[in-house]
Amino acid sequence: MQTINNNRRSFLKGSALATASLALTQMPAFASGFSQKVTAISLDTCKKMSAVDMAFESQMVLASKQYLTDQINSINDWSIRNLVTDIYRQPTPMVLEQLDNDNRTAVWKELLAKNYSNSDLDHFLPNQPVKQADYHAFYSAPGSGYGSHHSYPGGLATHLAANVHITNGIVNTYQETYNYKVDRDIAVAAQLLHDLHKPLVFPWLKDHSCRKENTLADTGEHHVLSIAELIARNMPAELVVATACAHQAPMTLAHQQQIAKWLDAAAIINGIDPVRYGLLTKQQGQLRLNEIAQQEGFICHIGDHDYVLSVPAVQQTLPVLRKIAHEQYAIADDDHSAFNALRNRIYSLYSAMQIHAEFSNHGEDRIKAMMLAAVQP
Numbered sequence: 001m002q003t004i005n006n007n008r009r010s011f012l013k014g015s016a017l018a019t020a021s022l023a024l025t026q027m028p029a030f031a032s033g034f035s036q037k038v039t040a041i042s043l044d045t046c047k048k049m050s051a052v053d054m055a056f057e058s059q060m061v062l063a064s065k066q067y068l069t070d071q072i073n074s075i076n077d078w079s080i081r082n083l084v085t086d087i088y089r090q091p092t093p094m095v096l097e098q099l100d101n102d103n104r105t106a107v108w109k110e111l112l113a114k115n116y117s118n119s120d121l122d123h124f125l126p127n128q129p130v131k132q133a134d135y136h137a138f139y140s141a142p143g144s145g146y147g148s149h150h151s152y153p154g155g156l157a158t159h160l161a162a163n164v165h166i167t168n169g170i171v172n173t174y175q176e177t178y179n180y181k182v183d184r185d186i187a188v189a190a191q192l193l194h195d196l197h198k199p200l201v202f203p204w205l206k207d208h209s210c211r212k213e214n215t216l217a218d219t220g221e222h223h224v225l226s227i228a229e230l231i232a233r234n235m236p237a238e239l240v241v242a243t244a245c246a247h248q249a250p251m252t253l254a255h256q257q258q259i260a261k262w263l264d265a266a267a268i269i270n271g272i273d274p275v276r277y278g279l280l281t282k283q284q285g286q287l288r289l290n291e292i293a294q295q296e297g298f299i300c301h302i303g304d305h306d307y308v309l310s311v312p313a314v315q316q317t318l319p320v321l322r323k324i325a326h327e328q329y330a331i332a333d334d335d336h337s338a339f340n341a342l343r344n345r346i347y348s349l350y351s352a353m354q355i356h357a358e359f360s361n362h363g364e365d366r367i368k369a370m371m372l373a374a375v376q377p
Helices: 006-026 043-048 051-056 059-073 078-089 101-113 155-178 184-193 221-232 237-247 253-270 295-303 307-329 336-350 352-362 364-374
Strands: 280-283 286-289
Touching: 043 336, 051 059, 051 336, 059 078, 059 155, 059 184, 059 336, 078 184, 101 253, 155 184, 155 295, 155 307, 184 237, 184 295, 221 237, 221 253, 237 253, 237 295, 253 280, 253 286, 307 336, 307 352, 307 364, 336 352, 336 364, 352 364
Parallel strands: none
Antiparallel strands: 280 286
């Protein structure tokens, strides 16, 4: 790489920062009505920030937190409302707390026998998390794994806020278009709860990346563990099934069998009979999804489609952020910790969605301006 003198580097930094300020004054405010406040910090400060600090400095994340709080409070069923409130405040996995060494081994053997897991005994479930201050674990969690959707501090909150927005829209659309009502409590609660154990499976690591997720019953382990948590907390079977439908609507027999596997795996982790609980039935020796798979499950599945755009938004903008990190911040390709800290702050403040839209419409210079307005080299 060609070396440039310090004076020229300083000039380019100053010019880029001026461009950043100009670009951001011309950018429209977020459509949701909250103002986007960005305060520049140094790269050294950025590298020292925790995931909690990054999430709670983001107006986008805080607005999502407020929206989710309002939506939780709109649930009429007090038992479900209290459950969601408790989990968002402190997502401690009761489903893991009840597993001693003997139970854990028995669960592992049964999951292995049914080909629901291919992990060894020490790694088939995440470790019990360290307790954090109220709301910190949930609202600083990523929405998915490192290279997937909303993979930044606070990404889970923005992902869920978008999904609940969509779910409310579907509920209202069906009522206004077809003149009938679905159970909004179940539909919205299922959407609020379907990713409840992402703080457990995606803890932040020292290098500002997050843990790699395992699979359970042929899906991300967070899904089965979230279903299992609802069973552990004795939630109604209708809510458990609707939540299970987030990853697949029960459209065909094959789809229903897939959902039945997730419910069965969740029941095994809890040591309960899924038929007796009311989740599944047994027909000709095989477990089948119970007839309580109502429209709320379909709505939860449709509402969980924010990932269709948000996954490409991350995958298509990460190379742009890497290029700018190398050119503007002199972050070496193998300095993963520094780059992870930078990308996390940028995505937490703006979201990968906005970065993607700005890059698509205005190109790399706009992204450079946004980054330099948030983190100075």
